[in-house]
Amino acid sequence: MPDSVIFGMEVFLNGLMAGVLYALVALGFVLIYKASGIFNYAQGVMALFAALTLVGIMEGQVPFSHLINAVLGTQVHHFGWHVPALLAVALTVVVMIALAWIVNKLIFRHLVGQEPIILFMATIGLAYFLEGFGDVMWGADIKKLDVGLPQGMNSAIDDVTFGIFGYGFFIDNLDIVATLVAALLVAGLVAFAQYSKHGRAMRAVADDHQAALSVGISLNFIWVMVWSLAGFVALVAGIMWGTKMGVQFSLSLIALKALPVLMLGGFTSIPGAIVGGLIIGVGEKMFEFAIGPLVGGATENWFAYMLALIFLVFRPQGLFGEKIIERV
Amino acid sequence: MFYREAGDFKTSYVDDNQTFPIKFDRYRYYVVLVAAFAVIPFLLNDYWVNAVFLPFLIYSIAAIGLNILVGYCGQVSLGTGGFMAVGAYACYKLMVAFPEISIFFHVIISGGITALVCVLFGLPSLRIKGFYLAVATLAAQFFLVWLFNRVGWFYNYSASGQINAPERTVFGIAVTGAQNPPWSAYLFCLVFTVACAIIARNLTRGMAGRKWMAIRDMDIAAEIIGVNPLKAKLTAFAVSGFFVGISGALFFSVYLGAVEVGEAFGINKSFLVLFMVIIGGLGSIFGSFAGAAFLVLLPVLLKNVLVGGLGWPTDLAAHLEFMIVGSLIIVFLIAEPHGLAQLWRVAKEKLRLWPFPH
Numbered sequence: 253m254p255d256s257v258i259f260g261m262e263v264f265l266n267g268l269m270a271g272v273l274y275a276l277v278a279l280g281f282v283l284i285y286k287a288s289g290i291f292n293y294a295q296g297v298m299a300l301f302a303a304l305t306l307v308g309i310m311e312g313q314v315p316f317s318h319l320i321n322a323v324l325g326t327q328v329h330h331f332g333w334h335v336p337a338l339l340a341v342a343l344t345v346v347v348m349i350a351l352a353w354i355v356n357k358l359i360f361r362h363l364v365g366q367e368p369i370i371l372f373m374a375t376i377g378l379a380y381f382l383e384g385f386g387d388v389m390w391g392a393d394i395k396k397l398d399v400g401l402p403q404g405m406n407s408a409i410d411d412v413t414f415g416i417f418g419y420g421f422f423i424d425n426l427d428i429v430a431t432l433v434a435a436l437l438v439a440g441l442v443a444f445a446q447y448s449k450h451g452r453a454m455r456a457v458a459d460d461h462q463a464a465l466s467v468g469i470s471l472n473f474i475w476v477m478v479w480s481l482a483g484f485v486a487l488v489a490g491i492m493w494g495t496k497m498g499v500q501f502s503l504s505l506i507a508l509k510a511l512p513v514l515m516l517g518g519f520t521s522i523p524g525a526i527v528g529g530l531i532i533g534v535g536e537k538m539f540e541f542a543i544g545p546l547v548g549g550a551t552e553n554w555f556a557y558m559l560a561l562i563f564l565v566f567r568p569q570g571l572f573g574e575k576i577i578e579r580v
Numbered sequence: 581m582f583y584r585e586a587g588d589f590k591t592s593y594v595d596d597n598q599t600f601p602i603k604f605d606r607y608r609y610y611v612v613l614v615a616a617f618a619v620i621p622f623l624l625n626d627y628w629v630n631a632v633f634l635p636f637l638i639y640s641i642a643a644i645g646l647n648i649l650v651g652y653c654g655q656v657s658l659g660t661g662g663f664m665a666v667g668a669y670a671c672y673k674l675m676v677a678f679p680e681i682s683i684f685f686h687v688i689i690s691g692g693i694t695a696l697v698c699v700l701f702g703l704p705s706l707r708i709k710g711f712y713l714a715v716a717t718l719a720a721q722f723f724l725v726w727l728f729n730r731v732g733w734f735y736n737y738s739a740s741g742q743i744n745a746p747e748r749t750v751f752g753i754a755v756t757g758a759q760n761p762p763w764s765a766y767l768f769c770l771v772f773t774v775a776c777a778i779i780a781r782n783l784t785r786g787m788a789g790r791k792w793m794a795i796r797d798m799d800i801a802a803e804i805i806g807v808n809p810l811k812a813k814l815t816a817f818a819v820s821g822f823f824v825g826i827s828g829a830l831f832f833s834v835y836l837g838a839v840e841v842g843e844a845f846g847i848n849k850s851f852l853v854l855f856m857v858i859i860g861g862l863g864s865i866f867g868s869f870a871g872a873a874f875l876v877l878l879p880v881l882l883k884n885v886l887v888g889g890l891g892w893p894t895d896l897a898a899h900l901e902f903m904i905v906g907s908l909i910i911v912f913l914i915a916e917p918h919g920l921a922q923l924w925r926v927a928k929e930k931l932r933l934w935p936f937p938h
Contacts, residue, residue: 319896322896359914363917368710368711369650369656372711372714373854373858373913374909377905377907377909377910378910379906380903381903382906384901384902385902387902508718514715515716547730551726553722553726554722557716557719558723560715560716561704561719564704568708
């Protein structure tokens with residue numbers, strides 16, 4: 253087999269893995285959009301905030317130490333203890349649920365019935381706020397996140413592929429874990445939405461707010477639940493991406509990576525987010541591999557958007573989105 | 581008392597259709613113009629021009645452009661930063677290629693070029709609507725920034741990848757480059773801002789504006805009563821692109837002087853201008869000015885208070901600024917989703933009856 257085909261296969265596999273990570277972020281968007289019609293731009297920043305909080309708790313950082321030092325002239329920075337990873341994750345989940353509750357209480361309860369664009373702008377405002385808040389709370393320096401996930405090249409795959417092709421594929425262990433986690437998460441979410449009482453209530457709210465209210469479903473509770481779920485998905489995405497590239501500001505930009513995934517898969521479909529993520533992941537890696545060197549590289553920045561744009565012209569609701577019906 | 585139509589008799593249709601039908605409004609408008617053109621230039625120093633007036637004037641143009649697209653025609657765009665970059669790079673190429681032509685025309689032609697690019701990226705709007713369109717315009721943002729970053733022809737293969745504005749004069753006085761006096765840059769931008777505002781105001785009052793608004797309110801219904809959606813949407817994209825391109829050209833040539841595309845015209849710029857439009861008020865020219873003024877002044881104010889007044893470290897102040905801007909946006913959206921322009925409208929209604937509200 254020629255070398256370029258083998259390289260291509262390796263790029264393809266890596267693209268699939270990257271796609272799963274995009275899909276993880278996209279999932280959070282879909283959850284909130286389905287249940288409340290809010291296009292939550294802050295999803296990426298929520299992932300960043302979750303990862304920052306996780307690191308901060310694990311390292312025993314004093315929250316707002318920078319601010320306290322500036323105001324009081326003290327020198328506090330760490331409590332001096334280390335929290336085990338699992339406990340820290342549990343605490344972070346609590347923080348994300350609290351965040352979901354506050355966001356609903358303070359912001360979206362007051363914006364019920366506004367136009368979607370106003371809600372969208374509010375989430376951008378929320379993204380700005382959370383970005384500043386995370387930095388003030390935990391400091392803006394790049395942090396290492398290590399919750400004990402395996403990292404580095406997977407030697408088993410390397411050996412097997414070397415045996416077949418005479419060339420070992422480089423597949424990161426972390427990507428494999430991420431794929432498994434994403435698969436579990438999706439299966440869990442689908443099962444939750446289909447079979448549990450609250451999941452059914454969530455789908456009812458997504459269908460029709462007023463009808464759901466009239467049969468006795470608490471909108472408030474469902475929205476807090478959905479935002480908590482999105483916060484949990486953000487935490488998982490934050491752990492994966494944070495382990496991969498360190499916890500830093502650019503983590504929040506993965507939201508921008510997830511947008512074309514959403515467009516491709518449709519805003520309202522959980523399987524769509526997964527399939528869209530895989531298509532985008534593979535597409536942009538293959539494009540960069542095949543065409544990138546001819547046009548100066550770094551095509552990953554825009555390829556996903558162009559692909560989604562061209563695709564949408566032919567199918568405006570995305571791959572799995574609900575058909576858009578317009579009435580006058 | 582003095583703010584009312586009563587007693588101000590209109591004797592011709594021209595009078596009846598003027599922009600400011602109330603006498604007080606009209607005089608206020610003249611006073612603002614006279615102050616802007618004849619008083620402020622004498623009071624300016626470098627700091628005020630660069631920190632407040634230039635960004636305010638230039639962002640106002642961008643906000644007017646985006647307001648035409650989002651506020652009047654209802655097509656949400658997140659590609660403003662990319663389109664401003666088109667204006668900036670077009671202006672740069674023109675300034676370098678035709679040094680003998682006045683920069684005045686360079687800026688206008690860059691607006692025209694941006695309008696063409698904007699129409700091209702506006703074509704999908706005929707099929708895609710709402711959020712899908714908003715995200716689709718991000719394609720323009722990322723693609724254009726990448727293009728200007730990677731293709732050497734656009735920055736004349738300079739080693740740093742930056743573009744630098746050469747010195748150009750209007751009536752013998754430098755408006756770009758390092759040596760220009762502050763008032764010349766201010767006046768140059770002011771002329772464009774006022775011209776753009778007048779053009780935009782009259783476009784939105786006329787047939788074009790009414791078609792845009794019909795499309796915004798419900799495009800299918802508009803089509804049924806005879807508005808051509810293709811023409812209406814694409815003209816909105818073109819006019820919007822023209823203004824945004826002018827603001828990009830001024831932003832680069834007069835304000836910054838040297839530009840690195842990813843930094844100056846990144847995705848944050850798109851959001852900033854969109855914030856201006858939303859905070860100022862969708863579908864209002866006055867709102868565009870108000871929003872631009874608000875978001876230009878706020879960081880200056882915060883910086884002066886936090887760093888200058890309280891002596892906090894600058895990085896902490898920068899983070900707090902994010903928090904404050906973010907929460908202000910949310911507070912604004914909750915308190916007044918129609919923006920500063922709506923507050924202004926309410927105030928005017930009250931003024932009409934003042935001091936006898938019953």
